[in-house]
Amino acid sequence: xxxxxxxxxxxxxxxxxxxxxxxxxxxxxxxxxxxxxxxxxxxxxxxxxxxxxxxxxxxxxxxxxxxxxxxxxxxxxxxxxxxxxxxxxxxxxxxxxxxxxxxxxxxxxxxxxxxxxxxxxxxxxxxxxxxxxxxxxxxxxxxxxxxxxxxxxxxxxxxxxxxxxxxxxxxxxxxxxxxxxxxxxxxxxxxxxxxxxxxxxxxxxxxxxxxxxxxxxxxxxxxxxxxxxxxxxxxxxxxxxxxxxxxxxxxxxxxxxxxxxxxxxxxxxxxxxxxxxxxxxxxxxxxxxxxx
Amino acid sequence: xxxxxxxxxxxxxxxxxxxxxxxxxxxxxxxxxxxxxxxxxxxxxxxxxxxxxxxxxxxxxxxxxxxxxxxxxxxxxxxxxxxxxxxxxxxxxxxxxxxxxxxxxxxxxxxxxxxxxxxxxxxxxxxxxxxxxxxxxxxxxxxxxxxxxxxxxxxxxxxxxxxxxxxxxxxxxxxxxxxxxxxxxxxxxxxxxxxxxxxxxxxxxxxxxxxxxxxxxxxxxxxxxxxxxxxxxxxxxxxxxxxxxxxxxxxxxxxxxxxxxxxxxxxxxxxxxxxxxxxxxxxxxxxxxxxxxxxxxxxxxxxxxxxxxxxxxxxxxxxxxxxxxxxxxxxxxxxxxxxxxx
Numbered sequence: 001x002x003x004x005x006x007x008x009x010x011x012x013x014x015x016x017x018x019x020x021x022x023x024x025x026x027x028x029x030x031x032x033x034x035x036x037x038x039x040x041x042x043x044x045x046x047x048x049x050x051x052x053x054x055x056x057x058x059x060x061x062x063x064x065x066x067x068x069x070x071x072x073x074x075x076x077x078x079x080x081x082x083x084x085x086x087x088x089x090x091x092x093x094x095x096x097x098x099x100x101x102x103x104x105x106x107x108x109x110x111x112x113x114x115x116x117x118x119x120x121x122x123x124x125x126x127x128x129x130x131x132x133x134x135x136x137x138x139x140x141x142x143x144x145x146x147x148x149x150x151x152x153x154x155x156x157x158x159x160x161x162x163x164x165x166x167x168x169x170x171x172x173x174x175x176x177x178x179x180x181x182x183x184x185x186x187x188x189x190x191x192x193x194x195x196x197x198x199x200x201x202x203x204x205x206x207x208x209x210x211x212x213x214x215x216x217x218x219x220x221x222x223x224x225x226x227x228x229x230x231x232x233x234x235x236x237x238x239x240x241x242x243x244x245x246x247x248x249x250x251x252x253x254x255x256x257x258x259x260x261x262x263x264x265x266x267x268x269x270x271x272x273x274x275x276x277x278x279x280x281x282x283x284x285x286x287x288x289x290x291x292x
Numbered sequence: 293x294x295x296x297x298x299x300x301x302x303x304x305x306x307x308x309x310x311x312x313x314x315x316x317x318x319x320x321x322x323x324x325x326x327x328x329x330x331x332x333x334x335x336x337x338x339x340x341x342x343x344x345x346x347x348x349x350x351x352x353x354x355x356x357x358x359x360x361x362x363x364x365x366x367x368x369x370x371x372x373x374x375x376x377x378x379x380x381x382x383x384x385x386x387x388x389x390x391x392x393x394x395x396x397x398x399x400x401x402x403x404x405x406x407x408x409x410x411x412x413x414x415x416x417x418x419x420x421x422x423x424x425x426x427x428x429x430x431x432x433x434x435x436x437x438x439x440x441x442x443x444x445x446x447x448x449x450x451x452x453x454x455x456x457x458x459x460x461x462x463x464x465x466x467x468x469x470x471x472x473x474x475x476x477x478x479x480x481x482x483x484x485x486x487x488x489x490x491x492x493x494x495x496x497x498x499x500x501x502x503x504x505x506x507x508x509x510x511x512x513x514x515x516x517x518x519x520x521x522x523x524x525x526x527x528x529x530x531x532x533x534x535x536x537x538x539x540x541x542x543x544x545x546x547x548x549x550x551x552x553x554x555x556x557x558x559x560x561x562x563x564x565x566x567x568x569x570x571x572x573x574x575x576x577x578x579x580x581x582x583x584x585x586x587x588x589x590x591x592x593x594x595x596x597x598x599x600x601x602x603x604x605x606x607x608x609x610x611x612x613x614x615x616x617x618x619x620x621x622x623x624x625x626x627x628x629x630x631x632x633x634x
Contacts, residue, residue, distance in 0.1 A: 108597070
């Protein structure tokens, strides 16, 4: 029983990483109806900017806020420059665009900051949390930040005009345009917010997985898995999905013989496929009914 | 909570008229002649690269049948490619079968795998299907490394495949045909057969059924098309052809290992399809050229920034030619007929 609780706790700790990333994934999906395959790389780039600022002697929280603003601006600029002209293009072209973005960001980061692993500071410290060896204060802080972020997003989408307009623009673009919402800018706003949330995720994850240009590869896949499990249309679902994937991954690794570290990834992916087949819109997602 | 959405949303792939999916007879012959003559004038390494272009062209063509014809989306073609490669390699090395005979087996194994994977994929569309296939592609190298199959697959080490010699008959006729040259022509013949079969498939009743599903699933099922059957069939056929490409790839590279078939390969095949023009079968060749040569060009332009150069080239292509090589070919064609007319 103790093994079980320990594994669950450890799972929640890693799940926090996935939950952060899943939030960013859901955010962009809400705005543009696509999964951004370059999301992880954008987050990685933001994290590197934060690292660079701190190398120049900027204190953590100042750097944090600066990076949030820069990432937001970066997201908006990428949308305006790259994806707005493609708005009418088929989905396949968009995916090719994401892949191009992925290659560019990864390569530029590699050239600027090279591929050596770097330490990234944590504002929460890394002492054991409440005497538990399994969760450090950093991981507890990460869970806390994720939950606060979720609450902010909920308030934003529920109670602000802009949030409502964004939801309208995503769900029914034509009708939204008719009531006077500038849908094109809503998409840019979505990109900006997704980039900002991604940068928070990046800065929180970096102390755990260490900073390097390829740090997001695995995390993004788990983020996708989490988002799919929770339902791509629900930020709450994404966060719960993140914790579920973390716990599930740990428990399977512990209790099913033959599943070592190598098989953890396929297990997460098997989870994606199972959820998609059984409940295509995830545990918390909206069911979309199509009308002919 | 449920949301009602109008079905008017854009389909995954822009509709391609059936006639526009293949090449005219004259253009085909010119292209074929070019492909047949070039190897006599270039070095062995270039011949090897051309062989790889043909192999990738077959794989891109397979993806084109799935996406261009039936409107489904796959980022998991590398998994079927790997399966085909391993089937061929195991049959050659452990069973001692002739390399040419292993290809039909690779095709059958992959057809079955693709058909079975197509069943759960039936419930998914668009981005969800992309995710599920993406998952398959990521999981494949790990599955190939599993200890259970190690006796057959060689585990992480992989398998070495002996390269076939040209048949004796050429030597007896006094012709000296190198291994690379022979493999190139062997691949070319296989590629041509697959191309002809694919064009005919798309012209047939099954092809029309697939295209009707791509254009409007609800209308298709109202007209009596068995949507589930044709969708899984498209998956199976596409996987089968990819398997043949994989088998040829194993023979050409003389080596199979799990890490040769990562998600990178699936992405490359996908890009090849977009660059070649979705739904335009001859574009597969242009896409394959892109896959094989553009990374090299990018590497030449700048070593440290090769990824960025590759990305920029890709962005230029999707901005200037959203329909890929197809657009270029049709532009050239209309220019040609205009010049003739005046």
